[in-house]
Amino acid sequence: MMELCTRHAARRAQQRSISADLVDLLWSYGSEMRHGGADVLYFDHAARRRITVNLGEDALRQVGDGALGCYAVVGDDGRLVTVGHRHSRFRRDARMPRMRRDH
Numbered sequence: 001m002m003e004l005c006t007r008h009a010a011r012r013a014q015q016r017s018i019s020a021d022l023v024d025l026l027w028s029y030g031s032e033m034r035h036g037g038a039d040v041l042y043f044d045h046a047a048r049r050r051i052t053v054n055l056g057e058d059a060l061r062q063v064g065d066g067a068l069g070c071y072a073v074v075g076d077d078g079r080l081v082t083v084g085h086r087h088s089r090f091r092r093d094a095r096m097p098r099m100r101r102d103h
Contacts, residue, residue: 005080009072018070018083025051025063026072038081042071 005013005023013023029050030041048068051060066085073081 004078006082009080009082013083016084018067018085022063022067022070023072023080023083026070029054030072038076039074040071041074042086043068 012018013020026041026043029043029047031044031047032039032041034040048060051063069086070083071086072083075081
């Protein structure tokens, strides 16, 4: 997955201690919303449930609560633009439906 990221995203992941495995989890199981012209992948209750169902409770515990506060921004070309840690809730535009892309 990290081969599909920009240099900026790779730098930010390193600076913010976000591993490639965590980005892969976001890509595979994270929820998605459109925000500011890009897709944002993040962990919410539904994403945590998908991880638990598919990988088990132990996998969720190994990731840890702090890591589940991460997000990734994916551009329209499918490349990872940046990653970070959420410090507050995302505000969703009520007019935009939640999306879940098959990766």
